[in-house]
Amino acid sequence: LAISGADIMQACRDCLVLRNMATLVLLLTISSPAFGALNFFAKHDAEAAQRVALLSRTEKGRNEIHGLLSTLVENSQEAAAEQKEQGEGFTIAFVPANSSVYDPDESKTFKVVPHQAFMLGYADNTHLKGFQGKDVVQLGDYYAFADFGAITDCNSPDFNDVDGIVGFGMPSPKPAAPPPTSSIMPGMGPQGAPPADLPIPLLFALTAPGADDSNDDKVQRRAFSFFSTDKNAELHLGGYDPDSIEGQLFLTPSISTHDYSVVAVSLKYGDKELLDFKPENPRLRYMPAIMDSGTSCLVMPDSNLNGLLGDSPFSKWKSIVKEVNTPAVKESFFLNIAGRTFEIPYDTWYLSDSNQSCVQQAPPGFPGLLVGDVFFRRYVVMFDLQHYPESVIIGIGAQKQGYQVLDYYKNSTKKVAVGKKPHVNISKAPPNFFLPFATDRIPIYNQLETQYFINISVGNPRQNFTVIFDTGSSVFGIFTKCIPNAPSYGRCVFGGGVPNDSALLIEGALFIAGLSILLCAAGLGVNWWVRKNHDEAQRKNNKGASSNFTQLDPQFSNYKTLP
Numbered sequence: 048l049a050i051s052g053a054d055i056m057q058a059c060r061d062c063l064v065l066r067n068m069a070t071l072v073l074l075l076t077i078s079s080p081a082f083g084a085l086n087f088f089a090k091h092d093a094e095a096a097q098r099v100a101l102l103s104r105t106e107k108g109r110n111e112i113h114g115l116l117s118t119l120v121e122n123s124q125e126a127a128a129e130q131k132e133q134g135e136g137f138t139i140a141f142v143p144a145n146s147s148v149y150d151p152d153e154s155k156t157f158k159v160v161p162h163q164a165f166m167l168g169y170a171d172n173t174h175l176k177g178f179q180g181k182d183v184v185q186l187g188d189y190y191a192f193a194d195f196g197a198i199t200d201c202n203s204p205d206f207n208d209v210d211g212i213v214g215f216g217m218p219s220p221k222p223a224a225p226p227p228t229s230s231i232m233p234g235m236g237p238q239g240a241p242p243a244d245l246p247i248p249l250l251f252a253l254t255a256p257g258a259d260d261s262n263d264d265k266v267q268r269r270a271f272s273f274f275s276t277d278k279n280a281e282l283h284l285g286g287y288d289p290d291s292i293e294g295q296l297f298l299t300p301s302i303s304t305h306d307y308s309v310v311a312v313s314l315k316y317g318d319k320e321l322l323d324f325k326p327e328n329p330r331l332r333y334m335p336a337i338m339d340s341g342t343s344c345l346v347m348p349d350s351n352l353n354g355l356l357g358d359s360p361f362s363k364w365k366s367i368v369k370e371v372n373t374p375a376v377k378e379s380f381f382l383n384i385a386g387r388t389f390e391i392p393y394d395t396w397y398l399s400d401s402n403q404s405c406v407q408q409a410p411p412g413f414p415g416l417l418v419g420d421v422f423f424r425r426y427v428v429m430f431d432l433q434h435y436p437e438s439v440i441i442g443i444g445a446q447k448q449g450y451q452v453l454d455y456y457k458n459s460t461k462k463v464a465v466g467k468k469p470h471v472n473i474s475k476a477p478p479n480f481f482l483p484f485a486t487d488r489i490p491i492y493n494q495l496e497t498q499y500f501i502n503i504s505v506g507n508p509r510q511n512f513t514v515i516f517d518t519g520s521s522v523f524g525i526f527t528k529c530i531p532n533a534p535s536y537g538r539c540v541f542g543g544g545v546p547n548d549s550a551l552l553i554e555g556a557l558f559i560a561g562l563s564i565l566l567c568a569a570g571l572g573v574n575w576w577v578r579k580n581h582d583e584a585q586r587k588n589n590k591g592a593s594s595n596f597t598q599l600d601p602q603f604s605n606y607k608t609l610p
Contacts, residue, residue: 137172139204141540147210147512148541149197149527154506156192157182159533163244165196165524166536173203175524176537179246185504186213186253187284187489191263193252195505196245196524200537210512213503214341214520215250215271215282217305217435248521250432253284270483272429272442273340273518275420279452280491280499282516286483287429292444295472296429298480299385301439302335307430307518309441310385311336311416314347316364317378321347323357331355335415336384338428338441339519340499342419344405345380345396352414361408371404382418387474389426389443396421430518431483440477453490455500491516 151157160179167175177199184193198211206212247255254269272287274280287296302308312333314321324332334348334355349361368374380391396405405421422428429442471482492500492513501516505525512525528543 137202137204139207141202141204142207143201143526143540145208146206146526146541147510149210149505149510149512149525150543151180151182151197151506151527151530151533153510154182154508156507159530160194160246164536165198165246167196167245167522167524169203171203173205174200174537175522176200177524177527178533178536180527180533182506183509184249184252185509186249186501187282187487189253189264189266189284189487191252191255191265193249193523194246195249196522197527197533198524199527199529199539199541199543201526201540206515209500209515211514211525212517212520212522213249213501213514214517214522215430216248216307216517216519216521217432217439218248218251219245219521220305245521246523249523266486268483269433269435270429270431272427272485273423274427274446274450274452275340275423275491275493275499276446276452277424278493279455280423280493281452282489282491282501283485283487284489285486286431287427287442287444288485288488289471291447291450292427293447294445295474296442296444296482297384297387297474298440298442298476299387300477301441304436304439307338307439307441308335308415309338311382312386313381313383313388314360314416315381315383316367317376319363319367321360321363323363325351325354325357336382336418337415337519338418338422338430339517340420340423341515341517341519342417343421343498344407344417344419345391345421346407346409346413346417346419348414348416349408350411361406364406368404371406372402374404382416382422384443387443389422391421391425395425428518429483433481433483438477440480442473453488455490455492457490 151159158181160181163179165175165177165179167173175196175198177197179194180197181192181194183190184195196211250269250271254266266285268285270286272283272291274283274288274291281291283291299309302310310333311322322334326332334352347360347364348356349359351357351359365371368376374397377393377397379393380396382389382391397403398405405419409415409417425446427442427444427446429440429444431440431442434440473482476482489501494500499516500513502511503514503525504511514525526541528541529539530543
């Protein structure tokens, strides 16, 4: 198992340009009379921490803290240099032949999404390119007619032996309007591709409101939970399974409507505090923590975040353990989220199979924590988006010992049996909150405790695929063959089409041909109009001349032919 800075950058894929992570808000300037002078963070007051988190639900609060995020971002030159170094290429090749590929021509229900490219680029130089399609997509017992990225070009070895990716994150923010272009093709960028807005995440397509038809059997509630062990994992659609946890389900709101971010007020290694907040103002003594199954490890800053902290958390931890991969001190981490403390034991964050610590430093420019698989293998995490975008609720509960996780290789799904009035133990819930219960369990393959794979089908008849599952991404893309009526904006590495970057030439030729036809038609119309007016004028002139000639010479009034 190789874990590097590039792995972290890839795990943050939804962040894209980390310095622009306005949605990973630190609740730094929110005012509330509830705080007063009480330093509740030092005491880890659960109710006060919850109030802090709840304040982020308002647009006003998010706008107030938006401008202060940049003050925590430092080493921007180092971040740019690291991204450039990571983006220079891969030492392992991507092998398209090892992936199953969607064939649009084999599906009776496939449609092309017109004028919509699919393009993604990551800091490690990974790119996914193609077009956007629409077809019947099935996950577990549910299916819907959904948009997806038809990926025709991929270059990253991280996608070897899989067929795409399905992200259960929240929709990505709309990209900013592109600058003016000199392209002769209106609405197209310099690379010959139309705008590349991402398709709506699959979770949203499976729960979209509206009348169902023969292509839809949707989940009733927009919620899911994730259960993982060292070997297997499960996705629970519709909510969470009460039988999967023991004790209380702790509820806290997400402080972002783009990432599953929660308030982190403390991170201890044993009894040593790693988040040494410097501000006296209690409103400044916390940072965001992203709950991301696409991140393998616990990731923490390696700087003082421009004075927010007294020391670098990663450096402080490293000074305690001496050697990262052979720690001299073997303790648990204790992460305090919105006033509730969660333990991450040593045997969870230390990967004995590869003799490596799954604790990493954050990339330069990332102002918070990434809470990855080391947390998900200990706790069930529920993501409730029933009231998105007004609010998103995250629930965390300890995994129940003895809970039987479905076997991935049996490719089975199982309905969750929840009584009409199940006995549940939850923390204080927001107003008008109704706890969502799962209606379907779907097995997930846990590869070496670092990556998750799930089965999905697309098309009619169904074509089956194994894709990466990621709660930290909103991307939904399937490797696809190129087809003539949907030009690929990249290579056709999975077959079909022309195996080169011909999209711009094709689009340009079609545009010029269409423009030529239009100009020709306009020219013919103008010519016809001019000739018509000329002929009418000529007839009038001829009529006038004939009348005058007859009056002057009556002998020709019979129009006889002269000898």
